[in-house]
Amino acid sequence: MGHGRHHPLIMILPVIGALLFGRVLPAWTLSLATIGASNALVALGVVVLARAGNVSFGQGLFFAAGGYGVALIANSWGITDAVLQMVIGAICGCLLGLVISPLIARYSGIFFGMLTLALSMVFYGALIKTTVLGGSDGFNVGRPSLFGISFVDLREADFMLYAVAVVTAGLAAIAAVILFQSEFGLASLAVRENNLRVEYLGISANSVIAANFVIAATLAGTSGALALMAQRHIDPQFAYWTTSGEFVFVAVLAGYQSVLAVFVASLALELVRSFSNLYLPNTWQLALGIFLLAVILFLPRGIGSLWTRERHRRTERSLAAPTAAEEGAPT
Amino acid sequence: MTPVLSVRGLEKRFGAVIAADALSIDIVPNQKVSLIGANGAGKTTFVNIITGFLKPDRGSIVLDGLDIRGHSPRSVARLGISRSFQIPQLFVDLTTADNLTVAISGMRKGALSFHSPAEAQGRRDKAIEFLQRFGLAHLADRPVLELSGGIRKLVDIAMALVCRPKLLLLDEPTSGVSAEEKFIAMDRVIHAVGQNAATVVFVEHDMDIVSRYADRVVAFYSGRIIADGKPDDVLNDHKVRRYVTGGAR
Numbered sequence: 207m208g209h210g211r212h213h214p215l216i217m218i219l220p221v222i223g224a225l226l227f228g229r230v231l232p233a234w235t236l237s238l239a240t241i242g243a244s245n246a247l248v249a250l251g252v253v254v255l256a257r258a259g260n261v262s263f264g265q266g267l268f269f270a271a272g273g274y275g276v277a278l279i280a281n282s283w284g285i286t287d288a289v290l291q292m293v294i295g296a297i298c299g300c301l302l303g304l305v306i307s308p309l310i311a312r313y314s315g316i317f318f319g320m321l322t323l324a325l326s327m328v329f330y331g332a333l334i335k336t337t338v339l340g341g342s343d344g345f346n347v348g349r350p351s352l353f354g355i356s357f358v359d360l361r362e363a364d365f366m367l368y369a370v371a372v373v374t375a376g377l378a379a380i381a382a383v384i385l386f387q388s389e390f391g392l393a394s395l396a397v398r399e400n401n402l403r404v405e406y407l408g409i410s411a412n413s414v415i416a417a418n419f420v421i422a423a424t425l426a427g428t429s430g431a432l433a434l435m436a437q438r439h440i441d442p443q444f445a446y447w448t449t450s451g452e453f454v455f456v457a458v459l460a461g462y463q464s465v466l467a468v469f470v471a472s473l474a475l476e477l478v479r480s481f482s483n484l485y486l487p488n489t490w491q492l493a494l495g496i497f498l499l500a501v502i503l504f505l506p507r508g509i510g511s512l513w514t515r516e517r518h519r520r521t522e523r524s525l526a527a528p529t530a531a532e533e534g535a536p537t
Numbered sequence: 538m539t540p541v542l543s544v545r546g547l548e549k550r551f552g553a554v555i556a557a558d559a560l561s562i563d564i565v566p567n568q569k570v571s572l573i574g575a576n577g578a579g580k581t582t583f584v585n586i587i588t589g590f591l592k593p594d595r596g597s598i599v600l601d602g603l604d605i606r607g608h609s610p611r612s613v614a615r616l617g618i619s620r621s622f623q624i625p626q627l628f629v630d631l632t633t634a635d636n637l638t639v640a641i642s643g644m645r646k647g648a649l650s651f652h653s654p655a656e657a658q659g660r661r662d663k664a665i666e667f668l669q670r671f672g673l674a675h676l677a678d679r680p681v682l683e684l685s686g687g688i689r690k691l692v693d694i695a696m697a698l699v700c701r702p703k704l705l706l707l708d709e710p711t712s713g714v715s716a717e718e719k720f721i722a723m724d725r726v727i728h729a730v731g732q733n734a735a736t737v738v739f740v741e742h743d744m745d746i747v748s749r750y751a752d753r754v755v756a757f758y759s760g761r762i763i764a765d766g767k768p769d770d771v772l773n774d775h776k777v778r779r780y781v782t783g784g785a786r
Contacts, residue, residue: 393649396639399630400628
């Protein structure tokens with residue numbers, strides 16, 4: 207942990223760069239990047255959980271909770287502000303995470319994964335049967351505004367959402383870097399490796415898992431709000447297991463060592479999906495599968511290992527020379 | 538002298554097996570107590586009960602005047618009992634310094650910080666200081682995965698000691714360490730422990746280590762204490778020679 211760290215605030219620069227770059231991007235890439243950023247937020251939550259040794263197959267639950275929460279409040283109270291909607295989405299995800307975390311933190315490994323999947327599917331089933339929420343068809347919401355400004359021009363509306371997505375993703379990334387480098391972040395890695403020893407050191411492994419779960423739920427709720435604003439429609443598919451599976455895909459592609467990798471992986475997946483859908487309309491799933499296989503085969507620790515591996519190599523070289531103190535140490 | 542740890546009538550059964558049979562023992566401050574006994578004599582069970590991993594069927598465990606019977610390992614650790622393990626329990630993907638940093642974080646009052654860097658507030662400095670005591674400072678940034686078994690043993694003990702315990706329990710600190718290196722390793726442990734003025738209880742099978750480093754020896758057999766006293770007296774006791782050392786000395 208001690209080597210090659212960057213100050214988290216350095217990530218402001220790529221955020222500003224991405225915002226400026228958005229001005230020259232074609233319109234279709236703006237919405238693609240918005241969806242990519244939205245998925246990356248949930249995947250970042252999956253990575254947060256993975257760092258403590260757990261994989262959630264049910265983040266769609268919080269993704270849908272954020273989306274439905276925002277959609278209902280937007281339609282009932284006429285709240286259209288994009289920033290406010292993001293905050294509402296985050297609160298919905300966070301509250302649901304707080305309710306579930308005491309139960310879920312008692313499980314680990316496959317039991318943790320299956321319980322999250324089960325909860326998301328229960329929610330999916332409830333949404334399908336709830337006619338006031340549109341049942342399986344869902345319902346629509348209006349176009350979001352920003353700080354009282356409504357965007358009539360489609361390109362400007364897309365750019366506004368892109369900007370909100372980039373800034374939110376940037377803030378989430380900075381927060382995640384700070385979290386990963388923190389005392390809590392280190393304890394999370396320790397929990398993943400040996401939760402019994404963690405207890406013997408006076409740290410509650412369950413509390414660490416629960417806190418990571420709430421953080422992941424908050425990110426998923428925020429993402430649900432962003433996805434809702436991008437699609438202006440919500441339906442139970444938000445909570446379906448294939449949706450949750452996609453977030454796990456992104457996290458697997460990214461690996462758990464780099465925050466930046468999550469966003470790169472999410473964008474890469476969206477690009478591969480879009481282009482394979484365009485050029486291989488009947489076999490695009492095959493192209494997507496080959497891409498995933500290639501990454502898993504050649505980068506088993508994820509896309510992030512492309513740059514974290516180089517950093518480790520540099521550390522290795524600096525530690526390679528044995529010192530006199532090593533002589534006489536037990537082997 | 539008021540004991541750091543006072544155990545009275547401790548009992549633990551696993552079905553028909555009596556792992557702890559009415560054990561009573563007082564450990565006074567700054568003692569180095571060695572627990573000896575054949576495999577299955579109940580030494581590790583005793584350590585597991587004291588540290589909260591196992592719940593006793595009967596008896597009391599008082600640490601500095603507070604009954605800790607039934608407390609969780611986390612609570613016992615926070616109250617001042619640390620332990621190392623026969624098989625080192627480390628975070629192998631983390632560096633040596635990070636392993637100790639986690640231990641330092643665990644012992645401080647209040648919740649873990651979500652924003653303060655893990656190495657901040659002197660935590661890394663303290664980790665390095667403790668590694669220095671064990672002669673391991675040069676390995677601070679090495680992942681534990683790359684360390685040998687003997688070094689891992691020392692890191693495991695350093696993690697327990699960095700918590701500044703009132704009572705340090707070491708489960709076979711020299712097992713897995715070669716014959717030539719066991720004294721080097723134990724010298725480092727005793728030197729490091731001495732700087733903390735901690736009371737130490739160590740489970741040990743090697744009678745050379747026991748006679749050289751212990752102030753007091755407690756011999757276990759079938760969950761009972763069969764001898765307790767100065768090393769020479771205990772190691773020459775006929776029951777200890779018969780059931781524990783087999784006349785090894």
